[in-house]
Amino acid sequence: DAGVTQSPTHLIKTRGQQVTLRCSPKSGHDTVSWYQQALGQGPQFIFQYYEEEERQRGNFPDRFSGHQFPNYSSELNVNALLLGDSALYLCASSFLGERGGYEQYFGPGTRLTVT
Amino acid sequence: GNSVTQMEGPVTLSEEAFLTINCTYTATGYPSLFWYVQYPGEGLQLLLKATKADDKGSNKGFEATYRKETTSFHLEKGSVQVSDSAVYFCALTEGTNAGKSTFGDGTTLTVKP
Numbered sequence: 001d002a003g004v005t006q007s008p009t010h011l012i013k014t015r016g017q018q019v020t021l022r023c024s025p026k027s028g029h030d031t032v033s034w035y036q037q038a039l040g041q042g043p044q045f046i047f048q049y050y051e052e053e054e055r056q057r058g059n060f061p062d063r064f065s066g067h068q069f070p071n072y073s074s075e076l077n078v079n080a081l082l083l084g085d086s087a088l089y090l091c092a093s094s095f096l097g098e099r100g101g102y103e104q105y106f107g108p109g110t111r112l113t114v115t
Numbered sequence: 116g117n118s119v120t121q122m123e124g125p126v127t128l129s130e131e132a133f134l135t136i137n138c139t140y141t142a143t144g145y146p147s148l149f150w151y152v153q154y155p156g157e158g159l160q161l162l163l164k165a166t167k168a169d170d171k172g173s174n175k176g177f178e179a180t181y182r183k184e185t186t187s188f189h190l191e192k193g194s195v196q197v198s199d200s201a202v203y204f205c206a207l208t209e210g211t212n213a214g215k216s217t218f219g220d221g222t223t224l225t226v227k228p
């Protein structure tokens with residue numbers, strides 16, 4: 001059973017460009033959350049997708065947007081990249097369903113470098 | 116808002132030493148509490164969890180007890196190994212939705228032979 005997968009592994013972009021990161025959740029999971037982890041810090045919640053809609057959002061600007069597809073996979077888009085967007089972007093999946101889900105499983109992350 | 120505070124690292128121990136990593140939290144409701152571990156170059160792995168006061172989470176020799184009166188969830192292990200070297204994160208989530216979690220800044224543990 002494959003766990004959470006993310007692509008690409010590494011990415012280098014220039015300020016002002018746009019980037020799309022991808023995530024496939026663990027089999028059986030219906031919810032995807034995205035986190036930004038700056039160097040030496042803990043992950044910061046960006047947003048969460050469930051049933052193809054943004055369910056919750058953290059304190060991130062509108063430059064950060066996302067999408068969830070019918071197969072539960074998800075994309076994170078960041079527009080007008082800033083140097084401060086350089087970080088490890090983590091995707092986590094969980095099963096919210098009818099009973100809620102206490103556990104989330106993380107992917108290995110995408111390392112984004114903005115120059 | 117919610118917040119998690121962890122003891123600052125790095126922490127360096129000799130093999131078989133006793134480990135404690137302190138974690139305290141602030142939350143408006145009754146959160147669930149988690150410890151995650153991150154090995155170099157990898158994502159986070161759930162180490163243990165506790166969903167209500169006085170619960171003890173345990174896994175791989177690690178333990179943590181949910182203390183509501185002191186708003187703490189300290190991580191302990193009786194005898195660490197070199198393979199335990201990693202970054203440890205304390206986290207909380209409100210309600211049953213684990214997908215929106217608040218994390219501490221992590222504590223780096225290095226265990227020397």
